[in-house]
Amino acid sequence: MNLHEYQAKELLKKYHVPTQEGIPVETPEAAAEAYKQLRVQHGGEYAVVKAQIHAGGRGKGKIQGSEQRGVAVGKNAEEIKTIARNILGGVLVTKQTGPAGKKVNKVLVAQDVYYPGPNPTKEFYLAVLLDRATGKNVIMYSTEGGMDIEEVAAQTPEKIFKEWVHPSGMLQGFQARKIAFNLGLKGESFKNMVRFVSSLYNAYVGLDCSMLEINPLFKTSDEKIIAVDCKMNLDDNALMRHSDLEALRDINEEDPTEVEAGKYNLNYVKLDGNVGCMVNGAGLAMATMDMIKLSGGEPANFLDVGGTANAQTVEAGFRIILKDPKVKAILINIFGGIVRCDRVAQGVIDAYQSIGTIDIPIIVRLQGTNAEAAKELIEQSGLKVQSAILLSEAAALVNKAVA
Template sequence: MNLHEYQAKELLKKYNVPVQEGIPVDTPELAAEAYKNLKVQYGNEFAVVKAQIHAGGRGKGKIIGKEQRGVAVGKNAEDIKTIAGNLLGGTLVTIQTGPAGKLVNKVLVAQDVYYPGPNPVKEYYLSILLDRAKGQNVIMYSTEGGMDIEEVAHNTPDKIFKEWVHPSGGLQPFQARKIAFNLGVTGNAFKNLVKFVTNLYNAYVGVDASMLEINPLFKTSDDKIVAVDCKMNIDDNAIMRHPDLEALRDITEEDPTEVEAGKYNLNFVKLDGNVGCMVNGAGLAMATMDMIKLSGGEPANFLDVGGTANAQTVEAGFRIILRDPKVKAILINIFGGIVRCDRVAQGVIDAYQSIGNITVPIIVRLQGTNAAEAKELIEKSGLKVQSAILLSEAAELVGKAVNA
């Protein structure tokens, strides 16, 4: 589950991680009020307005039809109001959103951290995620923080450092000091960075995050270490341990079909192909998708109906697949172990009769428990479907359908 920047920062504060303070708002008028409040509290003349969407690259992104960037600095309340007005309700296109962009429903008005002081300011990069190959969390960091970190990783990978953390021992003090040393900080900044890294790692583990990225990690002119931006993803499998975090989910940022599938406990992932898939079991689903590609088609989705599928969940999955205008054929591939094939067949029949006027070819392969009963149900229903016994036969029928 992805979080917005302002949500992630509130979580970090609970673990004593210093962040760039800000106020989330959803109208230009409230943005101007937020600026005034921040100015009274922190005394800074400038403030930053940041579009709140689940995507990176906001600083270089633009609102469609406008020259407005996703992150902009204002020097007075009127500036802030104008920037917020340009962002709110607009569609922001960044390198991570694709050309369709994302609708901006909320902005964060944040304090200016570039205030003058005795020392130079500096931007760093730091992230924590799971290295699945090693079975350990890894802290990735660099002296080259900011908007071009992807180019740094591509062009100068030697500037990206990594520190692995053993799960049984957790982050050790010497590791936090090593990170601060490699980033080249000294004096009070060194002490503050060690504390920052330690608390940040505790936050990562404490909320069951699967990814936590701070970019930029900022050293102020008076040697404070602050998280200016934060991207956080919570492990979906751990949400049950954090009922308070589930309330932070923003379904407007998610694919509507995936949200709908979740209501029926369907494992659904939207893809860009032309063949809709309905399968039971992740392994069989992956094999089915491979067969579709080998036959000349492209999977339009991953849909695992699971072992407890019934007619209602199958009908729901069927409807979700048909919402995709790119779908030229649907392949239903069910091996009846726990799930009964006749239940799946009944779901297909109910969906077909309920939706009506289905023009795409439907290929059905049902094997296993009650497969004979399922075949009889479909034959008596009068549905215009094509049956297959072998997966290779089903794939061949799919190939003919998409290449017709």
């Protein structure tokens, strides 16, 4: 589950991670009031307005139809109000959103931390995530923080350091000091970085994050270490331990069909292809998508109906697939182990009868528990469904359908 920047920062504060202070708002008038409040609490003439969407690259992104950036600085309440008006309700397009962009429903008015002082300021990059190759958590960090970190990774990978932490233990003191040393820090900023990294790792573990990225991680002119931005992803499978965090989910940022699928406990991910697929089991689903590609098609989705599927959930999955206008054919590939093939067949029949005319080819491969009964159900239904026994047969039918 992805979180907005303002939500992630509030969670980090509970783990004593220093962050850039800010106030989330939904109207230009509230943005102006937030600016005034920040001035009273933290001083400084400037403030920054940040679009709140689930995507990076907001500083370089633009609102569709204008030159307004997704992150902009203002020096008085009127400027902040104008910037917020230009951003709110607009569609922000960044490298990560693609050309479709994402609508901005909220902005964060944040304090200025780039104030001048006795020492130079510096932007760093730091992220904690799971390294599946080693089975360990890894802290990735670099002296080259900011909006161009992707270019740093591509062109100068030697500037990105990694520190692995075994999940059975916590981050050790010497590891935090090593990170601060590699970032070129000394004195008070060195000590502050050590504390920051330790607290951030505690937050990563305590919140059951799958990814926690701070970019930029900022050293102020008075040697403070502050999280200026934060991208946080929580492990969906661990939300049972954090019932309070489920309320932070913003379904407006998610694909509507994926949200609908979740209501029926369907594991659905929308893709960009032309062949819809409904399968039981993640392994079989991956094999089915490979088969679709080898046959000349492109998977339009990943849809695992699971082992407890019934006619209702299958019908719901069928409807979700048909909502994609790109789909030219549907492949249903079920191995009846826990789930019964006749239940799947009945779901297909029910979907046909309730939806009405379906103009695209439907290919069904049902094997396993009650496969014979399923085949009989489909044959007696009078539906225009093509049957297959072998995967190779299903592949040939898919190839014919999308040719």
